[in-house]
Amino acid sequence: MSIQMSESSGTNSPNNNQSSRTRKRAKVWEHFQQEVVMIDGVPKTQCKYCSLRLAATKKSGTSHLINHIAESCPAIDGDARINFLATIKKQTGEGFVFVPKRSRELMVRFFIHAGAIQEN
Numbered sequence: 001m002s003i004q005m006s007e008s009s010g011t012n013s014p015n016n017n018q019s020s021r022t023r024k025r026a027k028v029w030e031h032f033q034q035e036v037v038m039i040d041g042v043p044k045t046q047c048k049y050c051s052l053r054l055a056a057t058k059k060s061g062t063s064h065l066i067n068h069i070a071e072s073c074p075a076i077d078g079d080a081r082i083n084f085l086a087t088i089k090k091q092t093g094e095g096f097v098f099v100p101k102r103s104r105e106l107m108v109r110f111f112i113h114a115g116a117i118q119e120n
Helices: 027-031 063-072 078-088 098-117
Strands: 037-039 042-046 053-055
Touching: 027 063, 027 078, 053 063, 063 078
Parallel strands: none
Antiparallel strands: 037 042, 042 053
């Protein structure tokens, strides 16, 4: 049994799944089997490295999958773990520095430009 993540296109045609858009999946799913199996009535996915089966429901989310790869999978070495953590971290605005003087200069230029446009 496999779970297909898709959004409905709103039509009632029998081939609706073929025409629907696929949802973006979390990067962590690259480390787990795409086939989902039912174990004791719970859908589970399997780690590609250590074969551990973890819950694969919408309710369980992906945090436990991320934690498994990032912290507890015994088959992943330190370098691979560091690379994985680097790929899942969200980008921060570290490159942005607010400079009040520059901001004031740009605002003055904007207002002068906007005033000149209104006068025409």
